[in-house]
Amino acid sequence: MHILLGPLKIFEAAARLGSFKAAAEELHLSPSAISHAVAKLEKELGAKLFDRDGRKLMLTLDGRVLHGPIEEAFALIRTGMQSVQSRHAQMLRLHSAPSFAAQWLTPRLQDFLSRHPGMEVQIAADTDYTRFTNDDFDADIAYGPRAQDGLVTRFLGHEKIVPLCTPDMAQSIKKPADVLNHTLIRSTLKSSSWEEWLRANHIAAPATAGMRFDRSFMAINAAADGLGICLDSTRLAERELKSGRLVEPLAGIAENADDAGHYLVFPQRNADRPAVAAFSAWLSAALDAHAVE
Incomplete structure (x- = not known):
């Protein structure tokens, strides 16, 4: 015997509500569709499931025998679905550019979690864009703009890209050209470069040989050591600047470099997920607070 779930759901609604009309309203079907589905189920089972007592719909003995297990089964299904929905509502699966995750996001996660008790966050960090094809992630914090259909993209604000060094080294850097007297640390995946910064500050000399890292957080740590x-983001170097391990030696003197910036990206289908909405709102507020500090 092969019975589809749809007719059983129709039978359960009609039995619970005692009315084909009420079942039709609940399931957004016509009363005739409900009646036909019940008749088909009765034919499949070889049993009469309902009697009419005037306008009232009554279960037969066979109907009552069938209704009990079906009612329990649908209750279990609803419980399972609610558990899955609740799990995903409280789970944020985030992909992020590595340096943003390490330098800016991770130190602030406790604030996000304290504002959203019960929320669990899973973070994966690498430089590849997530394509959201396998539904592995709810959102991505990407370095640079994304061009992909079906995505919500929110720019996370301009970042100031400046030379950063230790306070001791800064004592010998009074004008832009002085950076050429020191080792220049490069973040190879950064959209801004030392060559561009030198041109912006009208320095014709080529950048000297230095060291290269493929992650900003490594370049920042090297400069702090x-x-x-390094030529990098004051947003990403915030902790080192606050602690005094790094300073901006040419603040108010040199021209800053342009940068691609970071973006919060997620599929349109995820826009209404509670975890994504909560994180997006928190991230915007945290960045706004950082901007006015």
């Missing part, structure tokens, strides 16, 4: 001067 006194290995040279």
Whole structure:
């Protein structure tokens, strides 16, 4: 015997509500569709499931025998679906550019979690854009703009890209050209470069040989350890600047570099997910607070 779930759901609604009309309204079907589905189920089972007592719909003995297990089964199904929905509502699966995750996001996660008790966050970080094809992630914090249909893209604000070094090294840097007297630390995946910064500050000399890292957080840490001067984001270097391990030696003197910036990206289908909406609102507020500090 092969019975589809749809007719059983129709039978359960009619039995619970005692009316084909009420079942039709609940299931957004016509009363005739409900009646036909019940008749088809009765034919399949070889049993009469309903009697009419005037306008009232009554279950037969066979109907009552069938209704009990079906009612329990649908209750279990609803419980399972609610558990899955609740799990996803409280789970944020986030992909992020590595340096943003390490330098800016992770130190602030406790604030997000304290504002959303019960929320669980899973973070994966690498430089590839997530394509959201396998539904592995709810959202992505990407470095640089995205061009992909079906995505909601929110720019996270301009970042100031400046030379950063230790306070001791800064004592010998009084004008832009002085950076050439030190090791220049490069973030190879950064959209801005030392060459562009030198041109913006009218320095014709080529950038000297230095060291290269493929992650901003590595370049920032190298500069904080006194290995040279990095050209990077004050947003990503916020902790090092606040602690005094790094300073901006040419603040108010040199021209800043342009940068691609970071973006919060997620599929349109995820816009109404509670975890995504909560994180997006928190991220905007946290960045606004950072901007006015």
